[in-house]
Amino acid sequence: MDAQAIIRDFTAKGLQLAPxxxxxxxxxxRSRLTDADRDLLRKHKADVLAELQSVNVVNMVNIDSGLLPPARIVHGPEPKFTDPLAEARTLLGAMRKVGLRVRLASDNQLRIGPSNMLWPYDREYIEVQKDALIQLLKEEQNND
Structure with missing residues (x-):
């Protein structure tokens, strides 16, 4: 089992892992850890730790992957986002990198899941970017 799969399994069990x-x-x-979970983490500690540290870098847009403890990072708008869709592209890429499924439903409604991986401030940020995300997903569908 690779580190990403271990982290996904722990997240699905409601456990949060952080470096x-x-x-x-x-x-x-910690109360939800089983002996089997502990053994698995001992065997794969270095790989899981490296993966968690790389996810920490990806978490630059406040998407909480469920792998990190909830910590709100508040910052002003990034000046590098001069293209109106650039911030939404970055957000979409980060959401996919952390394992969120982002899609358009048949009625063109934005669907993101699993919902237990999103914190309230993630939802607020996604709502701000919703129209741009929908536009990007429609463009992806047209290119397929």
Whole structure:
């Protein structure tokens, strides 16, 4: 089992994994860990830790992958987003990178899941970018 699969499985169980400054993995809530979970993490600690640290970089647009503890990062608009769709493209890429499924329903409604991977502030940010995300997804459909 690779690190991404382990992280997805733990997330599906309602566990959040995060890298610590001490080279360990923070797990919440610890009470849900089974002995098998502990053994699996011991065997794959280095790979899981490396994957968690790479996800931490991807989390630049406040998408909480469910792999990191909830921490709100508030910042002003990025000046590099001069193209109106650039920020939405970055958001869409980051959501896909962390394992969210982003699609248009048959009625052209934006669908993102699994919903347990989204925090309220993620939903707020997605709502701001909703029209641009829908436009990008329609363009993808037309190119297929």
């Amino acid at each position: 610590t400054d001490h080279g360990t993995i923070s797990i919440t809530p």
